[in-house]
Amino acid sequence: MRIAARTMWSAAAALLALSVPLAPAAAQQVPLKALGRFDGWRDNALIGYGLVTGLAGSGDTRRSAMTRQALRNVLSRLGTAVTDDQISSRNVAVVIVTARLQPSANVGDKMDAVISSVGDARSLAGGTLLMTPLLGPDQKPYALAQGPLVAGGHNFESDLNQQQRNYPTTALLQGGATVEVPVDSQVLQPQGEIGFLLSDPGFSTAQRIAEAVNGRFGPGIAWVKNADEVKIRYRGAPDATAAFLAQLEDVSVEPATAPRVVINERTGTIVAGGGVMISSVSISQGDIKVTVTGERQASQPSFIDGFASDVRSLVVTNTKLEVSEDAGEAVIRFPNTAVADLVEGLARARVTTRRTISILQAIKAAGALHADIIVQ
Structure with a gap:
């Protein structure tokens, strides 16, 4: 370390040299269900196009032709015929309804749905969704949604004054969607195999999963197909599949x-695994501050015996340039250590989080950080 540094940096570096490196966190065993899912066991997206009524003048305006058409269609199905000129209410809004159908669902099961305005409505607060079929990717209806909405905000306007809270053009239909078609996901494949898909693909983890399953149920039961999938052979009766999956x-x-280092520059957050290592590195940190200030002065001429049209004020700008160098400039050397030790040492040296992020990126560019940096 530079001898000229009797500063906070040198004190922090001395403390760091005396500190004991942090030991990497010991790996722990987790259940298989925390590492992924079985192939075929997945949610299903549903979508529908509906109409919300009962809005207190905050619905779509007459400029929305699709709202008038949707309202005419609904009223015609109910036995009432109206013309386009007879529809002038702002208590109606056209919406898109989305929901997620569970991998296993029975007729009559309830689920939540999200309602989003697609017109120029100001708010969906206080509205009621009319019966809306929810379609799957195959364009077949799987559920029906209807009921009062819960909006987490409001939008009121009067005499060009407007007050808004959150986003009232999106609302929640809690338990208002009813399953009409049963769904039963098939996990056991026709060949008598079960596929396990990893959430975080990796050959090492996949191999460990196969070894653990073989150690539990016998050799040859599981094998690695790819970094993201492990195949498991099922030899039992069809009615015992659920017990085997459990x-x-x-x-x-x-x-x-x-080995990863996750950096969020917006919030100044750094997350690194305890085993992420760096090679021997030297860090130089110092600041040069350049300040430019400008002062403007106006020279106002004095007038005698009246006003002269060809005389104007003169504006003069004086610029002042200052360059200062931080007295806390220092060089810190780190031996082979973990990223956790490096971050702790920089924190003791009172280095800001954003500067620490820049240092980690520079160490990665120098080839001394043996991990992937993920910037969010």
Whole structure:
């Protein structure tokens, strides 16, 4: 360290040299269900096009032709015929309804739905969704949605004064969607195999999963197909598949952790695994501050015996340039250590989080940080 540094940096570096490096966190075993899902066990997206009524003048305006058409269609199905000129209410809004159907659902099950305005409505607060079929990707109806909406905001306007809270053009229909078609996901494939898909693909973790399953149920039961999938052979009766899957979910596996450093520049957050290492590196940190200030002065001429049209004020700008160098400039050397030790040392040196992020990126560019940096 530079001898000229009897500063806060040198004190922090001395403390860092005396500190004991942090030990990497010991890997722990987790159940198999925490590492991924079985192939075929997935949610299904549903979507519908509906109409919300009962709005207190905050619905779509007459400029929205699709709202008038949708309202005429609904009223005609109910036995009432109206013309386009007879529709002038702002108590109606056209919406898109979305929901997620669980992998296994029975007729009559309830689920939530999200309602979003597609017109020029100001708010959906206080509205009621009329019966809306929810379609799957195959364009077949799987559920019906209807009921009062819960909006987490409001938007009121009067005499060019407007007050808004949150986003009232989106609302929630809690338990208002009813399943009309049963769904039963098939996990067991026709070949008698079960596929397990990893949430975080990796050959090391996939191999450990296969070894753990073989150790629990016998050799040859599981094998690695790819970094993101492990195949498991099922040899039992069809009616015992659920019991076998329950036992699979409880198999303990020690996942392999990928060396990563996650950085969020917006919030100044740094997250790194305890085993992420850096090679021997020297860090130089110092500031040069350049300040430019400008002062403007006006020279106002004096007038005698009247006003002269060809005389104007003169504006003069004086610029002042200052360059200052931070006295706390220092060089800190780190031996082979973990990122956690580096971040702790920089924190003791009172280095800001954003500067620490820049230092980590520079160390990565120098080839001394042996991990992937993910910037969010």
